[in-house]
Amino acid sequence: MSNEHMRAQELHARLNASPVRGVTFPEPPTRKQVSGGRKAWKVRGVCEVCGETKEYWVDNILFGKTTQCTCSRGVKHGGSKGAKRHNLAAQRWAERYDAILQRCRNPRNPQYADYGGRGIELRFESRTAFVLYMLAEYPDVSPTGLEIDRVNNNGHYEPGNLQLVPCRVNLRNTRRNVLVEYEGLSVVASDLWHLLRTDYPDMTLGRSRTTKLALEGIHWSDIVSRNGRGAYTPGKLDIVDPDIVALYRSPLDPTIH
Incomplete structure (x- = not known):
């Protein structure tokens, strides 16, 4: 076995252990002629996100200059004319994975106490596995403006326990919110007024009251029957928000947990 062949095998092993996200190297690298008459190592890598096979400079990978396929890197920095549509979504899912990873595994993250600190785990074997899962589950959905919510708020970030919800829904799916019962629904206490005012327009109590x-644990029927002092004068916050009402009334919206 020649020295060059042994070197190629050694580099191949190092490449397979490299932190290049979502790229595999099925064959050992080869030395190729470059400018100035010198030779340099190049390797063919297959991206699991875009599915394309591309050539990479081995030195750039080993020295940390190349960390992901150019399809993701190009989109991250503004995109390119040749970028595929789903690459933008893949980049967004990858960014969500990084944020979840920090919440679940980095004790110095400000949100760690509410996630990793209480046993919430990120149960995907890799960043790429997470991206491919989300692309398969939501092939025609852009994650922009949506958030990843756990169906079981005490469960883990794992297949089968993830759903996409608008930000306003995710903010209501937190342990800090106090839930009350209203006609078989679990309603955030601060949202109850919007439903009562919609169903009982003659109710005289304001939102804060x-x-x-x-x-305080007063049943909604007792709240409706109470009268405010004097004629009802709506306050600045006493405006029914149809979006909040729709969260509980629309069959297309997720159930509030």
């Missing part, structure tokens, strides 16, 4: 009573 309704929320306070709900937090």
Whole structure:
């Protein structure tokens, strides 16, 4: 076995252990002629995200200059004319994975106490596995404006327990919110007024008073029957938000947990 062949095998082993995201190297690298008459090592890598086979400079990988396929890197820095549409979504999912990873595994992350600190785990074998899963589950959906929510709020980030929800829904799916019962629904206490005011337009209590009573454990039927002092004068916050009502009324929206 020649020295060059042995060197190629050694580099191949190092490449397979490199931190290049989502790229595999099925064959050992080869030396190729470059400018100035010298030779340099290049290797063919297959991207698991875009499916393309491309050539990479081995030195750039080993010295940390190349960390991912150019399809993701190009989109991250503004995209390119040749970028495929799904690459943008892949990059966004990859960014979500990184954020979840920090919340679940980095004790110095400000959100760690609410996630990793209470046993919530990220149960995907790799960043690429997560991206491919999300692309398969939501092939025609852009993650922009949506957030990844756990169906079981006490469960893990794992296949089968993830759903996409608008930000306003995800903010309501937290342990800090106090839930009250209203006609078989679990409603965030601060949202109850919007539903009551919609169903009982003659109700005279304002939003803040309704929320306070709900937090005190007063049943919604008792809240409706109470009268405010004098004629009802809506306050600045006493405006029914149809989007909040739709969260509980639309069959297309996820159930509030």
